[in-house]
Amino acid sequence: MVGVELKGAFRGETRRSLRSGFGVYQYSNPYFRYEGTWHEGKKHGFGKLIFADGSYYQGEFTHNEIIGQGTRYFAATRNTYTGHFYYGEMDGHGRLRMGNDDCYEGDFKSNHFEGEGSYLSHNKQLYTGNWHNHRRHGYGEQSYVDGSRYSGDWVADKRHGFGKLIDIQEGFVIYAGSWKNDLMYGEGTYSIGETYAYRNGMIVNNYPVGWPFQLCVNENQTSTIELTEEPTVITVDIINTLENASRVEADCGRLIRLRCGQKTDQPTSDSLPTPFGYHVNLIPRTIRSSPSEEQPEIASNDQTDISERKHFQDSMLTAADTGRAQFVGINIDTFTIKLASSTAAPVSPASTQTTSSKNTRRKAEKPTMPSFVFIIDDITDPVPFNKSLDTVYLPVNFSVTHLAQ
Known part of the structure; x- marks a missing residue:
């Protein structure tokens, strides 16, 4: 196999005039620098690709491509992803820790949350469930800072379908019924503690029908x-x-x-x-x-x-x-x-x-x-x-x- 000849400065091991083994390569574009293993002239094995702004990728390379397990740090956002890559994109299972201390761990597809995963925000709100195109979509459970937790259906990052909102601290169901566009909408039961309950009534946009x-x-x-x-x-x-x-x-x-x-x-x-x-x-x-x-x-x-x-x-x-x-x-x-x-x-x-x-x-x-x-x-x-x-x-x-x- 003939290696691709790159334009730039290389210092390292070679075999049959091809980069092979460990070596450091400075691209002709000074923004990029690679140090790691090579095979037949291609980045292959374990290495680190460094960017001039402080960003980097460190992990596995396959025939010159970022494929396999690795870590990607983004200097502009201070986000750090550790997991599987496919052709340079976050793809597969991984963990993304963001600069604001939010953290997602689960499935990725083409740099998006896709499949099952958990998202923990910096203020300790936790979502665990299904994702589609970077949004909560399907069944999932979301806890909130006020001590409540929603378990049910989601569509495009909004509560939509059937779900329950529970007061975790007091241990009672606040609302169980239909939701639409993140609001209580349809037939359901709304409760406050162990005393008040609006049972099996129609609710539209969080309020009972026929208000007041x-x-x-x-x-x-x-x-x-x-x-x-x-x-x-x-x-x-x-x-x-x-x-x-x-x-x-x-x-x-x-x-x-x-x-x-x-x-x-x-x-x-x-x-x-x-x-x-x-x-x-x-x-x-x-x-x-x-x-x-x-x-x-x-x-x-x-x-x-x-x-x-x-x-x-x-x-x-x-x-x-x-x-x-x-x-x-x-x-x-x-x-x-x-x-x-x-x-x-x-x-x-x-x-x-x-x-x-x-x-x-x-x-x-x-x-x-x-x-x-x-x-x-x-x-x-x-x-x-x-x-x-x-x-x-x-x-x-x-x-x-x-x-x-």
């Missing part, structure tokens, strides 16, 4: 609640305002709170404002000897926050299921209702000098009934889809006969 939702008192109940000594049930629905106010049965596990307040014309710093121009003073729940089913137990250790204790003392809590929440067993004794003396009709000093003074005194002696309202709101934390449901203000009447006793 609202809270409303069940349509079978009147607009004003009449409370007596007989227990009653207050039913609250989560409705879809864009579809004829239909109940959203996919919405489950929201924490719904019910509080009672007395309307006041003299608000204090503790009074709650309402969108109707008046304020309310919250009324605490009646303290019972045994905890009720609706009231969650509070830890008795000294580290329990005082505001948290107060929160449970003035509230009734219940979890919604299939778009509906129910407060069961509410009667006139559920909240500590007292008639404030200031609500009595004032007596005018001049009234004692009129002929109707007796009637006026009788009216003053009979206390007037103050106005009460139930405040029903959504306190799910964290907030599903970054939106809390609107607060419902429900007027309530208590038995005047019972209160007078």
